[in-house]
Amino acid sequence: MVKTAARQPVPARRADAERSIAAILEAGTRLLSADPTASVADIAKAAGVGRVTLYGHFPSREALVDAVLDHAVRMADDVLEDESIDTAPAPEAMAGLLGRAWEILDRHRRLFLAADRTLATERIREHHERPLRRVERLIARGRREGDFRTDLPLPWLVTVFFSVVHSAAQEREAGRLAADEVERVLVQTMLSLLRPGE
């Protein structure tokens, strides 16, 4: 009985910590997607936790932005899940994937800018490992089926996909690409790049 009572607080504290972390990540995603310069104090306030609690979980703004990006990419990856990626002809599946990826990224593009100002591109790319595996699988299938080029390395084509999509987010934010032309521009850019050479 004493043992049980002594142990009780540990899972309770852990559950508290998990709730705090979830609230911080939710608030961080929301605030940074609205304003890439949102402060740690603003995020703590919106999450309903104290700054000391926040810093207990994320010791720096960099650590917080890193965790928020990871959280947002995981949510985005679930939305990307669509069976057409494995069944439609590869160029059509690529156009559909780009449309869905852009829709999510556009909503979170300021969060991506916050990440870009805080983290190295290499680190940002690491967080995108799961969605980029989908892209890689699709390009590999398109190569096998003769729809996509095989004269450039597969990892390079995946990298160009990643940088082209993220360039679009930056151009959109800077006002150099209009909202209604981004998807067409992305699809034409990637399909030209993937088309087998003459």
Add this chain to the structure above:
Amino acid sequence: MVKTAARQPVPARRADAERSIAAILEAGTRLLSADPTASVADIAKAAGVGRVTLYGHFPSREALVDAVLDHAVRMADDVLEDESIDTAPAPEAMAGLLGRAWEILDRHRRLFLAADRTLATERIREHHERPLRRVERLIARGRREGDFRTDLPLPWLVTVFFSVVHSAAQEREAGRLAADEVERVLVQTMLSLLRPGE
């Protein structure tokens, strides 16, 4: 006479400051191109100036990396100067420009990584304004002469050039692209992206 004597130290101090700044930028370019994590103290030592002097000119590591990147891009831009950019057929001129740009960037790719870890992509792009104007001029000529596509916005094509070349530097540094294949991969990637649609 007194007036002259009183004024003398000012240009002398200014000349001293200019010499210090030049030495810091030279050492910064050299050290950061070898190791993107080079410290402010290492750079001050290599430049033969005290840390106080260095911080007097560049109040943070970020300010120093920003100035070193600007310095390196200016030097690089002089090397890119080549009359073939305005005379050779546009696809051939693009291949030549990519070759020269890659040669310089490959040498300084660790400095670029240092910049990427410290500055926002938007800021890094601003430093490349002069070389990117050359790229824009060449793509515009290729469009007029019917060698390059006109169905995507010109600023977008310039942006894709910038991100593709910088992705190559990152892939090369990460060991995902072999040294002897980068130039071919870059040229094929950009020419596929610029080719007019069927």
